[in-house]
Amino acid sequence: MNVEQVLFWCAVGLYGVSASAYVFGFIAENEKLLLGGLAAAALGFAAHLVSIGARWAASTTNPFISISESLALGTFMSMAIFLLVQATSRKVRPLGVFVLPVVFILLGWAGTLRVASDSQLAPALQSPWLWVHIVGASIGFSAVLIAAGLGLMFLLKDGRSGRIYDRLPSTTDLDRLGYRFVAGGFLMYGLMIVSGALWADQAKGSYWNWDPVEVWSLVSWLIYGIYLHLRITMGWRGRRLAWYALVAVFVMIVTYWGIPFSAETFHKGFRVEHEWQPPVDGIR
Amino acid sequence: MTPLAAPTSPSPPGRTPRGPWRRTFSVISSPRLAIALLVAVLACSVAGVTVFRGERAWVVIFSTLWFNGLLVLLALSSGLTFLVRVWGRKLTLAWVGMVVFHVSFLGLLGGVVYNSFFSFKAVLRLTEGETLPNGDPASYDTIEAGRFFDFKRLRGETTLVRMHRNYKVEGQDKRSAYEIAVGEGAARTVSTIYVTQNLDLDGVRYLVSKEGYSVGIILRDRWGKELYAAMVPLQSLPEGAGNLLYTSGSIHGPSSFPFPPPPAPADLLLQVTYVPDQGKDRAGKVELATWPVSALEGSPAAVQAADPHGGAASPPPAHTGTVPVGGTFEAGNRRLEVSEVRYWVGIAVRHDPGLTLILTSLWAGLAGMAMTFAGRIWQDTKRGKRGSSGREPDAPAPREIT
Numbered sequence: 241m242n243v244e245q246v247l248f249w250c251a252v253g254l255y256g257v258s259a260s261a262y263v264f265g266f267i268a269e270n271e272k273l274l275l276g277g278l279a280a281a282a283l284g285f286a287a288h289l290v291s292i293g294a295r296w297a298a299s300t301t302n303p304f305i306s307i308s309e310s311l312a313l314g315t316f317m318s319m320a321i322f323l324l325v326q327a328t329s330r331k332v333r334p335l336g337v338f339v340l341p342v343v344f345i346l347l348g349w350a351g352t353l354r355v356a357s358d359s360q361l362a363p364a365l366q367s368p369w370l371w372v373h374i375v376g377a378s379i380g381f382s383a384v385l386i387a388a389g390l391g392l393m394f395l396l397k398d399g400r401s402g403r404i405y406d407r408l409p410s411t412t413d414l415d416r417l418g419y420r421f422v423a424g425g426f427l428m429y430g431l432m433i434v435s436g437a438l439w440a441d442q443a444k445g446s447y448w449n450w451d452p453v454e455v456w457s458l459v460s461w462l463i464y465g466i467y468l469h470l471r472i473t474m475g476w477r478g479r480r481l482a483w484y485a486l487v488a489v490f491v492m493i494v495t496y497w498g499i500p501f502s503a504e505t506f507h508k509g510f511r512v513e514h515e516w517q518p519p520v521d522g523i524r
Numbered sequence: 525m526t527p528l529a530a531p532t533s534p535s536p537p538g539r540t541p542r543g544p545w546r547r548t549f550s551v552i553s554s555p556r557l558a559i560a561l562l563v564a565v566l567a568c569s570v571a572g573v574t575v576f577r578g579e580r581a582w583v584v585i586f587s588t589l590w591f592n593g594l595l596v597l598l599a600l601s602s603g604l605t606f607l608v609r610v611w612g613r614k615l616t617l618a619w620v621g622m623v624v625f626h627v628s629f630l631g632l633l634g635g636v637v638y639n640s641f642f643s644f645k646a647v648l649r650l651t652e653g654e655t656l657p658n659g660d661p662a663s664y665d666t667i668e669a670g671r672f673f674d675f676k677r678l679r680g681e682t683t684l685v686r687m688h689r690n691y692k693v694e695g696q697d698k699r700s701a702y703e704i705a706v707g708e709g710a711a712r713t714v715s716t717i718y719v720t721q722n723l724d725l726d727g728v729r730y731l732v733s734k735e736g737y738s739v740g741i742i743l744r745d746r747w748g749k750e751l752y753a754a755m756v757p758l759q760s761l762p763e764g765a766g767n768l769l770y771t772s773g774s775i776h777g778p779s780s781f782p783f784p785p786p787p788a789p790a791d792l793l794l795q796v797t798y799v800p801d802q803g804k805d806r807a808g809k810v811e812l813a814t815w816p817v818s819a820l821e822g823s824p825a826a827v828q829a830a831d832p833h834g835g836a837a838s839p840p841p842a843h844t845g846t847v848p849v850g851g852t853f854e855a856g857n858r859r860l861e862v863s864e865v866r867y868w869v870g871i872a873v874r875h876d877p878g879l880t881l882i883l884t885s886l887w888a889g890l891a892g893m894a895m896t897f898a899g900r901i902w903q904d905t906k907r908g909k910r911g912s913s914g915r916e917p918d919a920p921a922p923r924e925i926t
């Protein structure tokens with residue numbers, strides 16, 4: 241095992257420790273355990289950061305292409321935003337109760353799918369749009385993951401009181417913050433779809449092919465579009481939207497990593513011709 | 525005297541369905557219809573990646589008139605519903621953003637529909653050195669043209685000068701690049717296209733799509749006199765473990781074909797398989813098998829079956845052999861010379877007049893979303909400072925929090 245792999249598994253382990261500390265700390269209403277969870281999460285994040293850096297330094301391309309790399313980036317971005325939220329407000333510390341178990345499972349899953357990075361970036365990927373695309377996708381995912389965590393906080397706090405519950409922000413604030421993260425995620429996910437369309441147009445001459453990856457992205461984007469309408473147009477607030485955000489993020493995870501990667505992916509390498517080609521007359 | 529009928533309660537001006545136009549308008553701008561359409565489009569999309577998949581989803585759903593009609597209706601209905609609902613509200617950043625977003629949605633679908641009527645999408649297959657006229661539908665393997673596309677748009681002809689493998693641009697491997705010449709008479713544009721670089725001439729785009737091998741076969745009589753010569757494009761058939769079999773045949777597998785091909789009278793049935801040299805491009809071995817034309821007469825399936833890889837049902841070939849590129853193969857009273865190996869490529873030729881509107885709408889939509897997002901945060905922050913209830917100012921009253 242090289243340094244990068246060791247650090248990768250250290251990150252997975254630390255996130256696991258952090259997830260348990262958060263969950264048990266919350267159940268036991270033990271602030272110290274929650275603080276321990278945050279410390280383990282921060283250490284895990286440092287290992288995660290260095291492992292991605294080491295992989296990048298050792299490869300001739302960028303380490304964000306395969307499904308495992310994509311999961312590693314998505315969870316990395318989620319942790320970055322999670323830690324940023326933690327740094328700006330102490331009140332939402334228990335957010336880790338939701339975010340860390342999800343990050344732990346996703347990164348662990350990524351660990352089982354690891355392959356050596358490609359020595360060459362597939363020609364279709366050699367475009368600046370790649371960056372816009374993956375940044376949009378990973379921030380979009382992170383934002384709706386945090387929104388789902390805030391939804392869970394809302395559901396846990398609503399109607400309850402106690403040491404931990406009283407420290408959480410008010411349900412109105414949790415609700416409004418959740419909406420902001422969904423709206424921001426929706427925007428970033430929109431950026432991912434638009435850049436993907438422009439990119440496909442450049443590489444294949446068609447901006448939209450209704451292929452499974454595209455359709456699933458559209459479906460999950462529309463699901464968040466519906467969230468926004470339920471809130472803004474229909475006036476939904478609170479519990480129902482919190483549940484919606486929680487369920488929607490799982491749909492997002494399945495559509496983003498579960499389905500597209502099992503379907504046929506974007507053309508790669510020396511392509512295959514399957515149609516009947518009648519011979520052409522005359523070479524001279 | 526009959527009393528005058530009491531007037532019915534007056535409707536708000538502009539809301540009453542007065543004529544057929546008004547009635548149509550109020551139906552199209554009803555939120556219920558918009559939501560029903562949105563749900564229908566969502567359901568079809570999910571069905572198109574679960575129940576039906578890949579090619580079938582395209583045929584059964586995504587390419588159909590009814591699905592595209594549904595999209596148009598959705599765009600119209602959501603655009604109108606939105607505008608009717610938000611019209612006249614206070615001018616805020618969030619409001620402008622929302623209007624921009626929904627109008628761009630209309631623009632996007634308008635662009636898609638316009639494009640579908642006037643677009644052209646085809647694959648032009650050329651072997652190196654070959655030239656085909658652009659305006660002749662017979663030049664293309666596959667064609668999807670909009671109802672109002674005019675073939676006169678496709679002027680001149682296209683030549684594939686050469687296919688480059690492992691083509692490098694600033695150190696990056698683009699894998700395959702096609703050097704093509706397109707245009708009329710002497711006014712030809714020569715360009716090398718690769719996956720992230722296409723050629724745009726007069727609104728017609730030329731893009732790399734697929735490639736394969738063509739083997740040059742010269743048919744001679746027993747005294748060496750040339751009877752016929754052709755480049756034979758081969759299929760690349762997956763053979764497991766990432767290997768490809770380069771052979772004559774169809775999507776269903778290898779098979780023989782009449783040589784010379786129609787309309788010339790066939791002399792024999794030929795099966796060609798190319799085994800590329802691992803080190804040297806355009807070199808390697810060619811496996812040849814021939815059958816008498818009479819093998820065709822038994823059953824139409826005989827051509828398919830006349831295949832050395834085809835299993836027990838295949839009639840055995842009359843002659844088989846393997847020769848290097850440049851070599852000659854004796855098949856009874858005929859000689860077959862494998863003159864050379866070239867590449868053939870499939871160039872995607874496209875004309876999409878709606879593209880500018882579509883791409884502009886996409887960007888405008890994103891800008892609209894960003895404006896709404898920023899506007900909402902700004903409103904929120906202002907309200908936070910004033911310590912209000914936290915309700916969006918231009919939203920309806922919140923429903924119960926259950």
Ligand code: HEM
Binds near residue numbers: 469919
């Ligand atoms: C079924 C068709 C649609 C209708 C009837 C509709 C209607 C509306 C209306 C009335 C508003 C303003 C809400 C208010 O302030 O009262 C709105 C906002 C919005 N709509 Fe739509 N819309 C439709 C489709 C879509 C679609 C397909 C999307 C993209 C997924 C979308 C994205 C948005 C966004 C982002 C906002 C702003 C939400 C916010 O302020 O955070 N809309 N829509």
